[in-house]
Amino acid sequence: MMVAGCDVGSLTSKAVIMKDGKMVESVIIKSKARPGDSADAAMGQALSKTGLSMQDIGFCVGTGYGRDRISFVQEAVTEIACHGKGAQWLVPSARTVIDIGGQDCKAMRIDEQGNMIKFTANDKCASGTGRFLEVMAKVLHVELGDLGALSALSKNAITLASACTVWAQADVIQYLNSGVPVADIAAGINSAMASRMSIIVNNIGFERDVVMTGGVAKNAGVVSALEKLLGLRIKRVTRADPQLAGAIGAALIAMEKAQGGKS
Amino acid sequence: MRPELKEYKFDSMLWTTFAAAAKLRNGSEKEFRTMLKYIPYFNGTVTAVLDAGEPGQLFLECITKYFENYITARDRGFHNAITTFCFSPGILYAMDVYPICLEVVSVAQTFAYKRGTAEFLDYCNEVGYTETSCSSQRGTLGAFLAGLGAEVDMVLTDTPGVCDTNANAFAFAAAYLKKPFFSLDMPPVLVDPRTDKYHNSDFKALIAFIEKNTGRKLDIDKLRVVLREIEKQEEIVAELEDLARIVPNPLPVTFNMMLYATRFLFSGMKECTVVLESMLKVASDNASRGISGLTGGVEKMRAFFCYIDHYTNGLRLWDFLDRNGICYQGNILSRSWAKTAPHVKEYRTEASAYSFDMKDLDSMIRTMADHNSRMPMIKSIRGPYDAPDMWLQDTLSLAKMYSADCIIYNGTPGCRNTWGMVKLLARDTEQAGFPTFIMYGDAFDDRVESWEASQDRLEEFLRVRRLLP
Amino acid sequence: MIVAGCDVGSLTAKAVIIDENGIVASAMALAKRSPEESARAVMDQALNNAGVAMTDISWCVGTGYGRKHISFVNSVESEIACHGRGAVWQAPTARTVIDIGGPDCKAIKVDASGAVARFIYNDKCASGTGRFLEVIAEALEIKLDDLGDISLKSAKKITLSNQCVVFAETEIISLVNDGAEISDIIRALHHAVANRAAALAKSITIEKDIVMTGGVARNAGMFEALKSALGTDLLRVDNPQINGAIGAALMAMDAARGTPATEHRKEGALVE
Amino acid sequence: MNTVFMEAAISLNNDYVREWKQAGKKVVGYTCSYVPDELLYAAGILPYRIRGFGATEATIGDTYFGPFICSLPKAMLQLAGEGKFDFLDGAIITPGCDSMRRLDECWRKAGGDITGVLPKFFFHFGVPHKFADYTVKWFIDEILRLKVAVEGHFGVSINEDKLRETIQLFNKSRDLLEQFDRLRIADKPAITGTEALAVILAGTTMPRDVYVELLEGLIGNMQKSKGEMQGKVRLMLVGSASDDVNLIRLIEGERAIVVADNLCFGSRFHVDRVDEMDEPIQALAMRYLAKNECPRMYGEYAGRLKMLTDKAEKAKIDGVILQNIRFCDLHGSENGLFERDLEEAGIPCLKIEREYGPLVETGRLKMRVDAFLERIGQRRKTA
Ligand SMILES: Nc1ncnc2c1ncn2[C@@H]1O[C@H](COP(=O)(O)OP(=O)(O)O)[C@@H](O)[C@H]1O
Ligand SMILES: Nc1ncnc2c1ncn2[C@@H]1O[C@H](COP(=O)(O)OP(=O)(O)O)[C@@H](O)[C@H]1O
Numbered sequence A: 001m002m003v004a005g006c007d008v009g010s011l012t013s014k015a016v017i018m019k020d021g022k023m024v025e026s027v028i029i030k031s032k033a034r035p036g037d038s039a040d041a042a043m044g045q046a047l048s049k050t051g052l053s054m055q056d057i058g059f060c061v062g063t064g065y066g067r068d069r070i071s072f073v074q075e076a077v078t079e080i081a082c083h084g085k086g087a088q089w090l091v092p093s094a095r096t097v098i099d100i101g102g103q104d105c106k107a108m109r110i111d112e113q114g115n116m117i118k119f120t121a122n123d124k125c126a127s128g129t130g131r132f133l134e135v136m137a138k139v140l141h142v143e144l145g146d147l148g149a150l151s152a153l154s155k156n157a158i159t160l161a162s163a164c165t166v167w168a169q170a171d172v173i174q175y176l177n178s179g180v181p182v183a184d185i186a187a188g189i190n191s192a193m194a195s196r197m198s199i200i201v202n203n204i205g206f207e208r209d210v211v212m213t214g215g216v217a218k219n220a221g222v223v224s225a226l227e228k229l230l231g232l233r234i235k236r237v238t239r240a241d242p243q244l245a246g247a248i249g250a251a252l253i254a255m256e257k258a259q260g261g262k263s
Numbered sequence B: 001m002r003p004e005l006k007e008y009k010f011d012s013m014l015w016t017t018f019a020a021a022a023k024l025r026n027g028s029e030k031e032f033r034t035m036l037k038y039i040p041y042f043n044g045t046v047t048a049v050l051d052a053g054e055p056g057q058l059f060l061e062c063i064t065k066y067f068e069n070y071i072t073a074r075d076r077g078f079h080n081a082i083t084t085f086c087f088s089p090g091i092l093y094a095m096d097v098y099p100i101c102l103e104v105v106s107v108a109q110t111f112a113y114k115r116g117t118a119e120f121l122d123y124c125n126e127v128g129y130t131e132t133s134c135s136s137q138r139g140t141l142g143a144f145l146a147g148l149g150a151e152v153d154m155v156l157t158d159t160p161g162v163c164d165t166n167a168n169a170f171a172f173a174a175a176y177l178k179k180p181f182f183s184l185d186m187p188p189v190l191v192d193p194r195t196d197k198y199h200n201s202d203f204k205a206l207i208a209f210i211e212k213n214t215g216r217k218l219d220i221d222k223l224r225v226v227l228r229e230i231e232k233q234e235e236i237v238a239e240l241e242d243l244a245r246i247v248p249n250p251l252p253v254t255f256n257m258m259l260y261a262t263r264f265l266f267s268g269m270k271e272c273t274v275v276l277e278s279m280l281k282v283a284s285d286n287a288s289r290g291i292s293g294l295t296g297g298v299e300k301m302r303a304f305f306c307y308i309d310h311y312t313n314g315l316r317l318w319d320f321l322d323r324n325g326i327c328y329q330g331n332i333l334s335r336s337w338a339k340t341a342p343h344v345k346e347y348r349t350e351a352s353a354y355s356f357d358m359k360d361l362d363s364m365i366r367t368m369a370d371h372n373s374r375m376p377m378i379k380s381i382r383g384p385y386d387a388p389d390m391w392l393q394d395t396l397s398l399a400k401m402y403s404a405d406c407i408i409y410n411g412t413p414g415c416r417n418t419w420g421m422v423k424l425l426a427r428d429t430e431q432a433g434f435p436t437f438i439m440y441g442d443a444f445d446d447r448v449e450s451w452e453a454s455q456d457r458l459e460e461f462l463r464v465r466r467l468l469p
Numbered sequence C: 001m002i003v004a005g006c007d008v009g010s011l012t013a014k015a016v017i018i019d020e021n022g023i024v025a026s027a028m029a030l031a032k033r034s035p036e037e038s039a040r041a042v043m044d045q046a047l048n049n050a051g052v053a054m055t056d057i058s059w060c061v062g063t064g065y066g067r068k069h070i071s072f073v074n075s076v077e078s079e080i081a082c083h084g085r086g087a088v089w090q091a092p093t094a095r096t097v098i099d100i101g102g103p104d105c106k107a108i109k110v111d112a113s114g115a116v117a118r119f120i121y122n123d124k125c126a127s128g129t130g131r132f133l134e135v136i137a138e139a140l141e142i143k144l145d146d147l148g149d150i151s152l153k154s155a156k157k158i159t160l161s162n163q164c165v166v167f168a169e170t171e172i173i174s175l176v177n178d179g180a181e182i183s184d185i186i187r188a189l190h191h192a193v194a195n196r197a198a199a200l201a202k203s204i205t206i207e208k209d210i211v212m213t214g215g216v217a218r219n220a221g222m223f224e225a226l227k228s229a230l231g232t233d234l235l236r237v238d239n240p241q242i243n244g245a246i247g248a249a250l251m252a253m254d255a256a257r258g259t260p261a262t263e264h265r266k267e268g269a270l271v272e
Numbered sequence D: 001m002n003t004v005f006m007e008a009a010i011s012l013n014n015d016y017v018r019e020w021k022q023a024g025k026k027v028v029g030y031t032c033s034y035v036p037d038e039l040l041y042a043a044g045i046l047p048y049r050i051r052g053f054g055a056t057e058a059t060i061g062d063t064y065f066g067p068f069i070c071s072l073p074k075a076m077l078q079l080a081g082e083g084k085f086d087f088l089d090g091a092i093i094t095p096g097c098d099s100m101r102r103l104d105e106c107w108r109k110a111g112g113d114i115t116g117v118l119p120k121f122f123f124h125f126g127v128p129h130k131f132a133d134y135t136v137k138w139f140i141d142e143i144l145r146l147k148v149a150v151e152g153h154f155g156v157s158i159n160e161d162k163l164r165e166t167i168q169l170f171n172k173s174r175d176l177l178e179q180f181d182r183l184r185i186a187d188k189p190a191i192t193g194t195e196a197l198a199v200i201l202a203g204t205t206m207p208r209d210v211y212v213e214l215l216e217g218l219i220g221n222m223q224k225s226k227g228e229m230q231g232k233v234r235l236m237l238v239g240s241a242s243d244d245v246n247l248i249r250l251i252e253g254e255r256a257i258v259v260a261d262n263l264c265f266g267s268r269f270h271v272d273r274v275d276e277m278d279e280p281i282q283a284l285a286m287r288y289l290a291k292n293e294c295p296r297m298y299g300e301y302a303g304r305l306k307m308l309t310d311k312a313e314k315a316k317i318d319g320v321i322l323q324n325i326r327f328c329d330l331h332g333s334e335n336g337l338f339e340r341d342l343e344e345a346g347i348p349c350l351k352i353e354r355e356y357g358p359l360v361e362t363g364r365l366k367m368r369v370d371a372f373l374e375r376i377g378q379r380r381k382t383a
């Protein structure tokens, strides 16, 4: 049977269609002002790509920031639970999951079924969120996707001296003005990000294997900086785009629900 | 925290670092300059301190001794205690308990290492201690929570009633490390017989606590010796403070830090008296020859810091002041409230000061209780800032007495206390005619505001308020 | 004699050319990648508008974020000094200047000559700055120029709980979803920023008259919001956003004339 | 539930306060649960626990307080500055916590700038941070200092009999609230945590004898009702001061119920009776200083942990929510210790840091709570 998961994030919205535990189709779009619209758009695209219609979907679970505003889902689950499930599907050996989305940064421990055992989330201030990286990328006039690769070229990373996204932006501008190589700034940004994350990861006391999901997982700079801080290797996600983890998890939960595993 | 950091005891490391630094001057100038190349980060501080001449050298030796003392205390059958900077260590030295002063060790770290205390600060948060707490304790606390410091016997503080986040750091440490905890509590009004009684009984309880946890009785003669030493030291401090009033101020900028570090860490130690004597020698010599302590030799203006310094990035603040001919007239920490202190005499505030009476045990306990309750911060921020003998009065009288041209606040965002009232203080000091500047940086954590940013703002203030020259 | 002031901010760069009789020409452009670029571009525009060449400018003062990186200026001054000076020139009765720019917000007390008596910056949090408005405008896909007019249409009072720029964005989006009126939201946004600015100004005890400068002053909604937050009257100036550049130009005039103010500045120059 | 409680809980100047004032009687506010309010009541003055509820802006708060300060006292100052506390004839500030104690200076300065917002009677009441014979002695003197000040300013006399009477009355309310707590933790509670907080909150601002009557009524009804709420996740709320019922409403949602708390606006309001045999002032000093429920009493963590674990067991708690207002380091850090030790004892914990103020944007908070409930759901399934 076909099931679907729809993850409406603050920045991006994702839809995933699965069949017998395999991914049939997936879509990532930029979130629109209204979560409802984002969800419709993402799911609509996924369906049209597969030439299916909503009727073909046996069960659909919504998650993410806008989970309560999706018209077509049967049930809404938090992104924390979904990322756990998703991560476990992406990397079966995963026991600790770090998900950095646009608006916050979460770390959770999961069991072998991907059930969340313990989690912690940080959102005191927007530093240490994916949003932070977007703002910085814009200031540096580089593609978000290049931030990671760029920082690999750094010889002498700067230390970013401001917790605040907006102020850090000012710092970065100053560095640019005084001719500091962009790579060094990028590296500084990524490690600032990583150090904020390492706090919450250590806070829940991680178990191996550790995986990263969410869009920021695509930023190799952050990942390697975090590896240094944690002193371990973070399992790379290859089975699918880590940004989809939430949606995948939602779809997997949809599957459980559909098979009557009511809980 | 990076795993590498977990591989060594951070304080033994500091000990060796300072031990080496203290020896730097033993060789020839050439050797010295070459050695500096090998400590690319620390060298700024080292030269700054050693350029103060003999006092600097002795100071470094004293710090080295200090680390040795508490790190080796247990092997020598003695004890140690985590404690705070405004806790006068006399009683501890008298009872062979060696103080581990979190804040000052944090400063030592920011001096010695490029990373400063950053990862220890963060480690505290990893184990659940709030990241909004004062960074002065966190920077070293983290290392002890992580088990990277010497084994600790007990935890002592005297900040309840003065500063929550400070007292809380020690309460947290005790609960986390499961160590015996004792705190001296400070009632809100300073000059009041009720308060005196309270301090007295509190101090007796402290002694009982130490006796219980060390299994040693307080040795009265030994105590007397230590207090005599402290009395002598306070007299020298008073003379130095008096000299600082002369225009131009004959004290080199680093003396300020050495002044309070000695009082916070070594007060009562013989070595400390030697440092102070040598400082006095240099200062009076400069004074007699009318020389300014500034490297430039020209005193353009005087700044009084109404709270604490900015320690990160190897003395950059002091270097900045020095380079611009700004004489650093000290801060609330570097002032002593002994009856002999010049400002106490000047303003006849003996009631809020302390004196030494070594007649018998009771008088000695009274002496210590007074002394402790009149340590910097403990004295001036326990009550409302505008109450008698509190922050505003102290700031204004000191700024006036040292004819400061402006007042500068620097603290840490963790400081609930001063941030709760600094805007009001600034309002009043401005009204009293002192241009007042509030820095947003963190004295112990340059990730809050880079020194460059702080400097830009400070520069702007001095320029726009037409303070230079 | 003609002189110039060039204010390179984080969002915009402005240039003003004046002579003894006042403003000859001015220009404004979005900041480019480097302050030097921004400065040159905007300066060339201004020169163009004035129909003069750089060689005709007898003195040029640079100010703003990028001031230390402009090659063609003869001297630099801090934004604070320039905004104070400019404000008093534009509104002679002004004694308190509230300047809300891109990354920061300042309250400045000035004397009749435009010299700064006291000032304060916003603290280490970007709430209460122009950037706040930019971020939200972007999120709502509204042009900065339109914010003001939209908010003035608001009929219902709502308040924002988040001080954080970035989270306020989320909060606002959720408000949109709950069907709140855009105009009401933007008004709430303006009040959030204005309240921070007002609190900042009040903490140094404001004196009348109060004038609002900086790009944010172009936003009529913000102007009203700040007025109500201060609970007093607020002066308007014709050119709030180029106010800093005007001040810089006035100082350039002093410099060119060699009047004391600049003498002082030379001595006071700090070791960089 | 009788709606008067909720009305009192969500309004500053509630009907009872207004009636009291109309009768020409005085009202004195205090900021911390360490103030022996019996003293005021015995003087015929209504003790009023000052709150920050309903502040929507911080213009005044931010003018005087610095940026890195707990938003609760800021909210209190805001309300005071807006004249919302104009019914107060006096205010007592304690060094409860640093942010709170700076309300002293900030309120006085605001009073200088905005006419009529500073109560005529303004008193800084010291409270030791530890419990020992000499601290109790000092505290007794402090209470006497307050007594003299109140008598002097309001021209009243607080005699021993009146004090004993008041103590008995207040103890009565404590007993009733204890009884109320026991009903609260029933397997099928009759009321939600939101209502429960409202009931207790009401007591912090109401004339006590009226309150006692209302309580008796309420408890009677609760005993009759069999209680319909079951199958909900049972939570305990711990941490920073919270006088906002909406926070609990948000936490409870559809699936959870807060059956216990350790808040100073909550059940800490009524723990421990005052010894009626003892000399009244002495007895008050003992009751208020001996209670170590607040982290402001340093070095008493072990005791507080024990109290929480006991409560958790009695109330059959599924999970504990440890919350602190940003910059409240006392509760914030202790929550860190609680999390470590409670999780070890097998009690799931959710640690959240929040701003005090109107709960407008709640998405992120809600997400955490929901995830926490899912986590607890998981445990139940697997168990
Ligand atoms: N190609 C990419 N490379 C690096 N980082 C990316 C990339 N795409 C997105 N990101 C990061 O991921 C974040 C969004 O992650 P996401 O999980 O979609 O957030 P949300 O689920 O809250 O919308 C962005 O803020 C950005 O920092
Ligand atoms: N056309 C406009 N209408 C309304 N507000 C504007 C407009 N242009 C800029 N702003 C506001 O002014 C701010 C920039 O002001 P400005 O003084 O130019 O800052 P800076 O000097 O730092 O570049 C922007 O953040 C925006 O909020």
Ligand code: SF4
Residues within 6 Å of the ligand: B134, B135, B136, B162, B163, B164, B165, B166, B377, B381, B411, B412, B414, B415, B416, B417, B418
């Ligand atoms: S700086 Fe402030 S917070 Fe830190 S110890 Fe001193 S008073 Fe406490």
Ligand code: SF4
Residues within 6 Å of the ligand: A124, A125, A126, A127, A163, A164, A165, A166, A167, C124, C125, C126, C127, C163, C164, C165, C166, C167
């Ligand atoms: S400091 Fe910056 S990121 Fe943090 S809350 Fe303030 S605006 Fe947001």
Ligand code: SF4
Residues within 6 Å of the ligand: D031, D032, D033, D034, D096, D097, D100, D240, D241, D264, D294, D295, D296
């Ligand atoms: S939390 Fe503690 S200190 Fe703060 S108000 Fe409540 S009881 Fe007082």
